[in-house]
Amino acid sequence: MWRSSVSLRSFGEVYSKLSRCVETRSMSNLPESTVYGGPKSKSPWKRVTLRHLEAKYLTNQPITMVTAYDYPSGVHVDRAGIDICLVGDSVGMVVHGHDTTLPVTMDDMLLHCKAVARGADRPLLVGDLPFGSYEQSSQQAVASATRMLKEGGMDAVKMEGGGGSRVQAARAISEAGIAVMGHVGLTPQAISVLGGFRPQGRNLDSALQVLDHALALQSAGCFSIVLECVPSPIAAAVTAALKIPTIGIGAGPECSGQVLVYHDLLGMMQHPHYVKVTPKFSKQYASLGNVIQDALSQYREEVSSKAFPSPVHTPYRIDDEQTSAFLEALEKRGLHEAADAAQAAALHDVASGEPPIKTPVD
Numbered sequence: 226m227w228r229s230s231v232s233l234r235s236f237g238e239v240y241s242k243l244s245r246c247v248e249t250r251s252m253s254n255l256p257e258s259t260v261y262g263g264p265k266s267k268s269p270w271k272r273v274t275l276r277h278l279e280a281k282y283l284t285n286q287p288i289t290m291v292t293a294y295d296y297p298s299g300v301h302v303d304r305a306g307i308d309i310c311l312v313g314d315s316v317g318m319v320v321h322g323h324d325t326t327l328p329v330t331m332d333d334m335l336l337h338c339k340a341v342a343r344g345a346d347r348p349l350l351v352g353d354l355p356f357g358s359y360e361q362s363s364q365q366a367v368a369s370a371t372r373m374l375k376e377g378g379m380d381a382v383k384m385e386g387g388g389g390s391r392v393q394a395a396r397a398i399s400e401a402g403i404a405v406m407g408h409v410g411l412t413p414q415a416i417s418v419l420g421g422f423r424p425q426g427r428n429l430d431s432a433l434q435v436l437d438h439a440l441a442l443q444s445a446g447c448f449s450i451v452l453e454c455v456p457s458p459i460a461a462a463v464t465a466a467l468k469i470p471t472i473g474i475g476a477g478p479e480c481s482g483q484v485l486v487y488h489d490l491l492g493m494m495q496h497p498h499y500v501k502v503t504p505k506f507s508k509q510y511a512s513l514g515n516v517i518q519d520a521l522s523q524y525r526e527e528v529s530s531k532a533f534p535s536p537v538h539t540p541y542r543i544d545d546e547q548t549s550a551f552l553e554a555l556e557k558r559g560l561h562e563a564a565d566a567a568q569a570a571a572l573h574d575v576a577s578g579e580p581p582i583k584t585p586v587d
């Protein structure tokens with residue numbers, strides 16, 4: 226009952242059309258070992274393509290996606306074997322401290338996309354089109370999507386909403402040869418009309434709208450659709466009705482895949498600002514916020530008490546001969562206090578028992 230042969234074929238059509246550009250960009254014409262196995266490769270695996278996602282979807286294996294914003298998180302997401310790394314416009318709230326995603330610009334996004342692309346070699350990279358970068362016209366949408374790939378190093382883009390003009394924009398992007406992911410349910414860029422980060426699809430009209438928008442985006446050529454903050458039965462129905470994978474966030478277990486924000490799943494949010502913007506559906510797989518806070522407090526205490534830096538973290542040495550010459554030079558210049566301080570530090574080095582490191586004198 227999972228998929229009819231008709232839906233398999235349709236899905237394959239969408240993919241064969243869209244996957245070409247992704248595979249060409251990521252694999253190039255070089256031998257695989259050059260691209261993936263070289264000394265610079267951060268990952269032993271190949272890059273995930275739309276074909277890999279298709280294979281997972283068709284065999285009912287959940288697709289994994291994480292929102293990340295920078296080089297180190299890109300490296301971690303890559304090494305964890307996550308399928309898709311989304312550079313999300315949630316960066317505006319999580320990293321830049323805004324209350325909504327609205328202030329995020331195309332230039333903000335491109336900076337973060339470039340950083341993630343340097344860190345994550347393996348996952349499919351999806352760039353979130355920010356508010357204001359695709360609503361005016363299909364031309365604007367294609368231009369912004371093109372920048373995401375050309376400048377940001379992304380493999381695909383994501384855009385919010387499934388109303389008439391959004392569907393047109395999605396179609397234009399897809400027809401331009403750019404893989405596009407849809408996003409329905411709670412679409413944070415529409416907070417002005419939604420009146421808050423409220424769950425969607427909780428009455429008949431709203432539920433049918435979520436379904437209709439998802440179907441329209443599928444027809445427009447989207448390769449996948451994010452379902453955000455909708456009741457599980459609605460997400461299950463949309464997932465069953467579509468021939469492309471749904472990626473859920475606060476949408477229950479019936480979606481074809483799941484996405485969470487890196488900082489949310491790592492429990493990095495300790496400040497009241499973060500508590501306010503951390504959704505209740507996100508599971509914390511670690512409490513990095515506590516770890517970070519404890520480490521910073523310990524550092525502050527050790528600097529205050531002079532426990533840091535100890536000899537092990539004071540690696541640069543000057544040998545006895547050079548020290549004597551330096552002390553003499555200081556005395557000659559009348560810098561007696563400076564000479565005393567240098568001598569005391571040199572004796573302290575010796576007393577620490579750490580062997581002096583021989584470094585070439587410059």
Ligand SMILES: Nc1nc(=O)c2c([nH]1)NC[C@@H]1CN(c3ccc(C(=O)N[C@@H](CCC(=O)O)C(=O)O)cc3)CN21
Binds near residue numbers: 314319423474
């Ligand atoms: N850190 C973070 N994680 C996210 O998942 C995320 C962002 N930021 N920013 C962009 C959007 C906004 N998201 C959110 C943010 C808050 C709620 C939330 O707390 N909703 C409440 C209702 C709040 C209200 O009614 O105003 C809820 O009960 O679900 C949900 C999704 C999801 N996205």
Ligand SMILES: CC(C)C(=O)C(=O)O
Binds near residue numbers: 311315451484
């Ligand atoms: C939550 C995901 C789907 C997103 O759009 C973002 O991180 O910006």
Ligand SMILES: [Mg+2]
Binds near residue numbers: 313314315353
């Ligand atoms: Mg987003």
